[in-house]
Amino acid sequence: MQDPSRPATGYPAPPYPHPNGAQPPPTATAYPYAAAPPPYPQPQYYNPNYPPPRSYASRSFFRAFFATMICLAVIFGVILIVTWLVLRPSLPHFTLHTVSLTNLSTTSQSLSATWHLAFLVRNGNKKMTITYNALRSFVFYRATDVANSQLAPFKQDTKSETTLNATLVAASSYLGPSLINNLNAERADNSVLFDVQIVASTSFRSGSWRFRTRFLKVLCQKVPVSVSSNSSAGELVGGDRECQVWT
Numbered sequence: 500m501q502d503p504s505r506p507a508t509g510y511p512a513p514p515y516p517h518p519n520g521a522q523p524p525p526t527a528t529a530y531p532y533a534a535a536p537p538p539y540p541q542p543q544y545y546n547p548n549y550p551p552p553r554s555y556a557s558r559s560f561f562r563a564f565f566a567t568m569i570c571l572a573v574i575f576g577v578i579l580i581v582t583w584l585v586l587r588p589s590l591p592h593f594t595l596h597t598v599s600l601t602n603l604s605t606t607s608q609s610l611s612a613t614w615h616l617a618f619l620v621r622n623g624n625k626k627m628t629i630t631y632n633a634l635r636s637f638v639f640y641r642a643t644d645v646a647n648s649q650l651a652p653f654k655q656d657t658k659s660e661t662t663l664n665a666t667l668v669a670a671s672s673y674l675g676p677s678l679i680n681n682l683n684a685e686r687a688d689n690s691v692l693f694d695v696q697i698v699a700s701t702s703f704r705s706g707s708w709r710f711r712t713r714f715l716k717v718l719c720q721k722v723p724v725s726v727s728s729n730s731s732a733g734e735l736v737g738g739d740r741e742c743q744v745w746t
């Protein structure tokens with residue numbers, strides 16, 4: 500027979516009062532161990548706040564664009580070279596035809612004189628015309644500029660020859676005692692050497708083709724003029740003088 504003072508088996512024991520009326524301590528609650536992470540990576544979800552990666556089509560467009568520009572530049576360069584070889588532009592020929600010196604006088608340091616020059620300009624190109632702009636002529640004595648003058652622009656047709664006239668005046672141009680002594684010594688020998696120069700901006704054209712503008716330089720060195728100490732006038736000695744032409 501079961502003892503009536505003990506609780507029946509299968510039922511929880513009734514709570515017993517804690518001394519001094521305090522609450523019993525809470526019983527510990529058992530928690531399961533933390534679960535191990537899965538052996539595979541977590542899935543990545545699309546975030547609409549991030550911009551999409553640049554498409555391959557845009558990179559292909561820029562590559563094709565630059566390749567096209569390079570090809571066009573190469574083709575244009577080949578066309579220019581072929582055109583240049585076909586037309587074969589050449590520089591004009593300058594010949595100093597006549598020189599007339601008048602009113603020559605000197606002081607201890609300066610020179611005064613007037614030069615009348617005539618050039619024969621020949622365009623030997625068969626397919627290209629030449630336009631001369633901003634022409635200017637100079638007279639030098641031993642690398643010193645003593646006179647210069649602006650000339651009128653003109654145009655030359657293919658296979659043509661033009662006479663270019665220039666008048667230059669020196670009004671008390673300073674040379675210095677040393678150069679004046681040299682000039683007077685040359686006059687004593689009845690011949691004075693001058694240098695004549697022309698500069699011009701030129702352009703070559705063949706139909707609709709126009710090549711870049713060139714700065715043309717013409718130089719006639721050591722041009723002899725017959726003038727004596729007792730004379731103030733003189734002429735070119737020895738006939739026509741070929742001039743150097745370059746750009």
